[in-house]
Amino acid sequence: MRKPKNRISPGELLAMFPLGGTAYLALEIAWRGTTHWTMFFAGGICLCALDELDRVRLPLPVRAAIGTAGISGVEFLFGLVCTRVLHRQVWDYSREWGNVAGLVCPKYSALWFVLCLWLMAVMDELQRRLPHARTAKV
Secondary structure: OOOOOOOOOHHHHHHHHHHHHHHHHHHHHHHHOOOOOHHHHHHHHHHHHHHHHOOOOOOHHHHHHHHHHHHHHHHHHHHHHHHHHOOOOOOOOOOOOOOEOOOEOHHHHHHHHHHHHHHHHHHHHHHHHOHHHOOOOO
């Protein structure tokens, strides 16, 4: 079982949030060819949440599944804000099987799961190789 890790520090949060936001924008541009400025905030929230989740004592696939649900939830909420408040349809999954309001669907949630598995494995490996970066206090 993994050692528990400290909660995220304000300094880590200041670095993690823009990193997640920028990565999310880059991922969307690489995958769909376009993005929306609101996705910067979605990405920042997602990476900070994944980092916090990575500090929990659960098997990697379980953490990845929880992370996937969280990312899908963030995408759903941001999709609602974009379509209903900003009157901008950033993406449309209405033709995808199992979609919810055209904002999330099982196909893309499965891709998020794969990405969460990879990202959390990398985070675990960094923790293993750099144990001084976060010491266990919990």
